[in-house]
Amino acid sequence: MKVNLNTRILSKNEQAAELNRGFLADHKLACLNLISSPGSGKTTILARTITDLKDKLRIGVIEGDIKTDYDAQRIRTAGAAAVQIETEGACHLSAPQVNWALQKLPVNDLDLVFIENVGNLVCPSAFDLGESGRVVVLSIPEGDDKPAKYPGTFANADVILINKIDLISYLKFDLQRVLADIAVLNSKALIMQISAATGQGMQTWYDWLMDQQTSR
Amino acid sequence: MKVNLNTRILSKNEQAAELNRGFLADHKLACLNLISSPGSGKTTILARTITDLKDKLRIGVIEGDIKTDYDAQRIRTAGAAAVQIETEGACHLSAPQVNWALQKLPVNDLDLVFIENVGNLVCPSAFDLGESGRVVVLSIPEGDDKPAKYPGTFANADVILINKIDLISYLKFDLQRVLADIAVLNSKALIMQISAATGQGMQTWYDWLMDQQTSR
Numbered sequence: 278m279k280v281n282l283n284t285r286i287l288s289k290n291e292q293a294a295e296l297n298r299g300f301l302a303d304h305k306l307a308c309l310n311l312i313s314s315p316g317s318g319k320t321t322i323l324a325r326t327i328t329d330l331k332d333k334l335r336i337g338v339i340e341g342d343i344k345t346d347y348d349a350q351r352i353r354t355a356g357a358a359a360v361q362i363e364t365e366g367a368c369h370l371s372a373p374q375v376n377w378a379l380q381k382l383p384v385n386d387l388d389l390v391f392i393e394n395v396g397n398l399v400c401p402s403a404f405d406l407g408e409s410g411r412v413v414v415l416s417i418p419e420g421d422d423k424p425a426k427y428p429g430t431f432a433n434a435d436v437i438l439i440n441k442i443d444l445i446s447y448l449k450f451d452l453q454r455v456l457a458d459i460a461v462l463n464s465k466a467l468i469m470q471i472s473a474a475t476g477q478g479m480q481t482w483y484d485w486l487m488d489q490q491t492s493r
Numbered sequence: 494m495k496v497n498l499n500t501r502i503l504s505k506n507e508q509a510a511e512l513n514r515g516f517l518a519d520h521k522l523a524c525l526n527l528i529s530s531p532g533s534g535k536t537t538i539l540a541r542t543i544t545d546l547k548d549k550l551r552i553g554v555i556e557g558d559i560k561t562d563y564d565a566q567r568i569r570t571a572g573a574a575a576v577q578i579e580t581e582g583a584c585h586l587s588a589p590q591v592n593w594a595l596q597k598l599p600v601n602d603l604d605l606v607f608i609e610n611v612g613n614l615v616c617p618s619a620f621d622l623g624e625s626g627r628v629v630v631l632s633i634p635e636g637d638d639k640p641a642k643y644p645g646t647f648a649n650a651d652v653i654l655i656n657k658i659d660l661i662s663y664l665k666f667d668l669q670r671v672l673a674d675i676a677v678l679n680s681k682a683l684i685m686q687i688s689a690a691t692g693q694g695m696q697t698w699y700d701w702l703m704d705q706q707t708s709r
Contacts (some may be wrong), residue, residue: 314531315614315643316635343615345641366645368584368615396642397615398531399559399584418634418657419532425561426612427531429582441634447663 290404293372297407300379301390307489308390310406312430313414314423315396318440320348322414322473322482323391324355330483331356334490337387339378341370341395348393358383369400372407388490398423402430410489413466416441421451424458432462436469436485443472506620509588513623516595517606523705524606526622528646529630530639531612534656536564538630538689538698539607540571545692546699547572550706553603555594557586557611564609574599584616591622604706614639618646626705629682632657637667640674648678652685652701659688 287295301308311319320340327336338359340348349361360378362370375392382390392408394401402411413434415423418441424431431437437459445452452470459468467485471478503511517524527535536556543552554575556564565577576594578586591608598606608624610617618627629650631639634657640647647653653675661668668686675684683701687694 314612314635315639316530316632342642344644345638347638347642366615366619368613395615396530397584397613399582399611399613400616403582416532416634418632418660419530422561422563423531426558426563428560444634444663447660 290372293376294405294407297372297376297379300376301407301409304384304387306384306387306390307410308392308406308408309410309412309489310392310394310401310408311412311414312394312398312401312434313396313416314398314419317396317414317416317419318473319393319396319414320351322438322440322471323357323393324351325473325476325479326483326486327352327355327357329479330486334486335386335388337382337384337390339370339375339382339390339392341374341393343367343395358387364395368395368397369404370394370406371404375406389486398427398430402433410435412436412438414438414440415455417444417448417450421449421454424455424462428462431459431466434463434466436467436482437463438482439468439470440473442470442477443475506588509592510621510623513588513592513595516592517623517625520600520603522600522603522606523626524608524622524624525626525628525705526608526610526617526624527628527630528610528614528617528650529612529632530614530635533612533630533632533635534689535609535612535630536567538654538656538687539573539609540567541689541692541695542699542702543568543571543573545695546702550702551602551604553598553600553606555586555591555598555606555608557590557609559583559611574603580611584611584613585620586610586617586622587620588622605702614643614646618649626651628652628654630654630656631671633660633664633666637665637670640671640678644678647675647682650679650682652683652698653679654698655684655686657688657690658686658693659691
């Protein structure tokens with residue numbers, strides 16, 4: 278008997294992530310994993326995106342929170358299908374949870390699934406959910422030292438949304454420092470300055486989202 | 494031989510927390526564990542507190558971050574001794590790390606030690622560090638849904654600082670909702686509305702801190 282030492286044993290999470298990837302490919306669905314601190318504006322970004330793209334992109338959302346289904350309610354009010362996962366203390370979503378939630382969404386009627394992860398700038402970045410892209414949100418009030426202090430999360434992003442950009446003149450925030458720190462960690466990420474509250478910069482984000490759909 | 498089934502086996506973290514508690518008591522040191530989301534203003538609160546109380550309270554700080562010693566540098570600039578712990582990915586400080594850091598601080602010349610935990614509203618609340626009190630910071634830009642969405646963290650606080658209160662007129666934030674949600678989770682916590690940037694409300698916080706010292 279020959280044992281191939283190069284065969285990696287997949288963890289339960291990695292196995293479920295692979296299943297999710299296959300499921301999403303079969304259904305020609307783009308899937309974006311949204312990661313940020315609590316209160317950076319993930320749900321507000323999603324609600325505005327759903328409203329503004331309602332005739333162009335059919336969006337479904339998987340919501341992760343320690344507790345409450347407030348975010349899923351906000352998404353449904355904005356006009357999209359949403360499934361809430363309450364992690365009951367866990368600091369991140371897992372691929373098996375996403376697998377369960379994907380079965381609950383009307384996937385045949387969707388172009389794009391957002392996974393809004395638990396508000397946490399550390400733990401979610403270590404768990405592959407089978408997503409096709411990863412979006413990290415940093416909001417201006419959090420301060421300009423966050424990429425350097427949470428490097429793992431920013432290193433693995435495909436897109437970094439700098440949200441609440443409308444507040445920059447009220448707060449101390451050195452945008453050049455943030456861009457320089459991100460450049461060291463991640464040279465490929467697209468960086469977009471937006472305000473989900475005012476709409477500033479959202480068109481660039483929408484253009485990128487439309488490309489995700491058509492590239493599937 | 495009789496085995497007492499009521500004897501709990503302590504985890505490594507709990508054992509170290511007990512050691513820390515003994516060490517702090519021996520040195521008549523108050524010790525406060527500061528927990529919040531990234532960017533809620535923990536370091537700014539500490540820096541202002543150190544400056545304003547420099548003739549009244551001898552403060553030392555243990556800083557926890559995934560990466561960088563930026564916060565320890567800010568604390569030293571404000572005039573206090575600081576020890577930085579870089580967790581290299583871990584989402585919270587542990588009691589053995591705090592044990593190590595306490596040995597590095599000039600404890601015989603201090604009245605109060607702050608532990609600024611890793612910016613994370615989930616993980617740190619599950620780990621006893623041997624502290625004498627727990628302070629949770631919620632900042633206005635994070636939004637008014639946070640106590641309901643992160644109940645475990647708010648339930649275990651002795652003091653809840655609502656920071657960046659100077660921004661409340663610029664942002665949607667229902668203070669009554671926050672107070673009502675906290676009241677359900679935690680009836681004993683003292684709640685203080687402050688702005689470490691402007692100084693608003695800080696005196697109440699200082700009065701409470703002075704009491705912590707004298708009650709040791």
